[in-house]
Amino acid sequence: AHELATYCLRLGDDALILSQRLSEWCSRAPDLEEDIALANVALDLLGQARLLLARAAAADPSLVPALPEGSPVPPEDALAFFRDDREFRNACLVELPNGDFAETVGRILVFATYRLSLFQRLTSHPDAVLRAVAAKGVKELTYHRDFAGRWFLTLARGSDESRRRLEAGLARTWAYRHELGEDDEAELVLEQVLATSGIAAPDVRPISTGGRHTEHLSRLLAEMQVVARQHPMGVW
Amino acid sequence: AHELATYCLRLGDDALILSQRLSEWCSRAPDLEEDIALANVALDLLGQARLLLARAAAADPSLVPALPEGSPVPPEDALAFFRDDREFRNACLVELPNGDFAETVGRILVFATYRLSLFQRLTSHPDAVLRAVAAKGVKELTYHRDFAGRWFLTLARGSDESRRRLEAGLARTWAYRHELGEDDEAELVLEQVLATSGIAAPDVRPISTGGRHTEHLSRLLAEMQVVARQHPMGVW
């Protein structure tokens, strides 16, 4: 149960933190259509995070941070808003700042490709809840990957500037890819997208994070958690 | 005593919040000399804030936010780190984002000019502590004003771009100037600096803030207070 819980926590944290980053685009995207699309991706991931954190809390209640006696905060919110950065289990890839639109596209492409491949396998996981999350997620992640893939191609073939930005942004993402685990299938998909777009895989070595977070996560959490932490007895 | 306390709180909050903003420049200034100079201004203001918040707490302890029984947080820190944005009494001018270097120069110029004029008067205030703070502050603020004044002239006369940026940044500052109170002497000094630099007073009407803060303050405080609030029983 503990193993299942920490596994769900990892998957949930990835979704939660990337959702938080992507929602920063809201009202700032290059055009209304992308504003809406990025919000969609953020909303899907947020939905995954809620289910996964709730599953983690149910599977191992000892993971849920203690709150004052009588606090009405539900377990998934306690996990999201009352853990410190050291307790988050997400990959560094999702906590990096957004960068420009090209970097965001590159990150969604890499993340969604890996996660889709994983979720496809998870549809036969022994845990029924996780299976259900995966089944729903597969559809969502297919859309995320295709959205990012279309923009990847567009930016690769669009203008010199968009290509330059895409390559630079992808290099930053690429150096954190290894934290998502080994997955030949996902790598194959990425190779295809890159080949179709005429973009070479970035020539960067993996950044050694030592299994720790970057300096960005604590700042992200300072914003994300500020209201919840000010009201540990609050109902929302 | 309550009146003295709230007065000190207002002066202290102005200094604290502007200090917080200016320290954001640290490691980001246009050159090492300005990095050091901006840190100096921030340090001076932080010093003023500490003395003024401590005086406010001493004059009216009821202003100090309640902390858990036995908390070792000193009263000036309780005021700085455990009040919400609505309880801060600073002018909106100091909480606005930094903008570029020109905007920062314009803000320091306006702020230091007004505050210097005020502190000169406060050197004969009935309260001995406030008198002492003012006497020390007069020297510091003279330096701040002169630092900003020199850069104001430099940017006004430097390049077309620096002049354009200076005018744009000053306009943003100017629209919040009225919150600092009426002060003909300060206005006269500003007029002189503008005249010497060949910059016209911005043609902007005062922004009606309705005595409320901007949306920027709560974000600033989220960062400033995050560690202190996570450790209400902490000693530092």
Place this chain on the structure above:
Amino acid sequence: MSSAVAEPELAAQFDATVRRKDRIEPRDWMPDAYRKTVVRQVAQHAHSEIIGMQPEGQWIGRAPSLRRKAILLAKVQDEAGHGLYLYSATETLGVSRDELTEMLISGRQKYSSIFNYPALSYADVGTIGWLVDGAAICNQVPLCRTSFGPYGRAMIRICKEESFHQRQGFELLMTMMRGTDEQRAMVQESVNRFWWPALMMFGPPDDASPNTEQSMAWGIKTHTNDELRQRFVDMSVPQAKALGVTFPDPDLKWNEERQAHDFGQPDWDEFWDVVKGNGPCNAQRIAHRKQACDDGAWVREAAMAFAEKQKVATA
């Protein structure tokens, strides 16, 4: 010259359509002034949706529960969607989104002044839903029957979603009122700030609203500002009672004779000051919009260049 012959007849047809409360469609003949008024009004409405994303949008990152974060993000996304429909409606009259965005950023076109007030606490998310969206709905429900077809149809969809948002806002406040003392105080403080600006959303009093008459004749507008304001007050008072909050108006009370509430007047000087650009957030809202446009310019250019290349390739 031939059109000069036909015009009186077309005008008569147009008038008849409006009188019948039928729709004018983009390809129909319409008076120039009507076209201009429609474009101005729809554009202003579209701009309001887009600028309106900002005050609430900045709280998405700080939403205090995952459920509220999802609700808020979806709501702000809906506003982008509304902007999109409405810009499409102006496009049927040959005015592009880019042109209108340029008009917005340069200050030549307005948006609803309410968004020049800051959102200062999470309670504001609820209050904006309840009072601001509530006032917007009062303004907009009649517009579902407005004479210009694409606008009217967009409004039907928008109003449905806005009612949903309004209920969500009210529900957030209701939940907070069942919470801690601090939460209740947050709600009351927020309502105090938004009540008067919400009343201003119906525009100046009728005797100071010179365009109302013509717009009503054209079927673009169907009620006067003061009528709608009264309706909003009468609707809101029982809701406030249900919530357990008060409105900051000492003159607000039930008038048995009129079977309606008497209420005080907003500060119309403040209203005009904000309209003229000196509100707390006017500059900030436009700067934010401009920044997003500027930052996205290279993306839009790349997309156009890509589309161009695709066309060439498939030609």
Place this chain on the structure above:
Amino acid sequence: MSSAVAEPELAAQFDATVRRKDRIEPRDWMPDAYRKTVVRQVAQHAHSEIIGMQPEGQWIGRAPSLRRKAILLAKVQDEAGHGLYLYSATETLGVSRDELTEMLISGRQKYSSIFNYPALSYADVGTIGWLVDGAAICNQVPLCRTSFGPYGRAMIRICKEESFHQRQGFELLMTMMRGTDEQRAMVQESVNRFWWPALMMFGPPDDASPNTEQSMAWGIKTHTNDELRQRFVDMSVPQAKALGVTFPDPDLKWNEERQAHDFGQPDWDEFWDVVKGNGPCNAQRIAHRKQACDDGAWVREAAMAFAEKQKVATA
């Protein structure tokens, strides 16, 4: 040709000065390789001060007390000051700050690898002061007697300030250890992360440090890496005991015979990986520096244009 005659004599003079442990001054004759080595070493040191502002600097805004905020801001400001002296020392050899900054940003010159590790909690501010500044001092105290005059004199001033910073860092940790359990855990966690990287600050083991011999002969370096590392360990162990923290090294123990501590080896593969640019923060640190340079370019240009105009006006 005439210089060819004089050179052996100048070289002999240079060697004698170094042997006497006197200073070489900027206008003195010096071997080209010496000049290059000095510039490289001083520049690398200057870069370290400037890049070193970042890990701690990001905590200024979050310092948990006003006193700590003032201490930290003053400390990071001192680092900018150190950078300034050191760039001045290279300027005496005709290499400008701009050139060196360009070398830093383009990755052609290095800075101390320790700053490629992240600062993840406020305890890190203390640990960086205690262990990182502590290790830096071990490296730097001997440099006060280094053969190149401007460098040696800069080091005297810098070492004084660094010792002050080190004591402040230690004092922060000491205070936190008297605080709550969470604070004590923060300190230990921080020490665990920084211990090995601090040991790496002395550079690779002597048998893998090919430049040490020449640098020692020139009086630029006065102790080997391993000597300094041993000194640092021996100094730090009793301090850790006083604090009440442990170091994450199972092999660390007192050796009665050597009258020194035995200790384990850092992960040198990690060391080289970070040196080569794959550390947790290499890219981030350079990007931050580059951004500051780019953002400030128009200011520096304006200042030069202004100075130019002043010159013309007073000429």
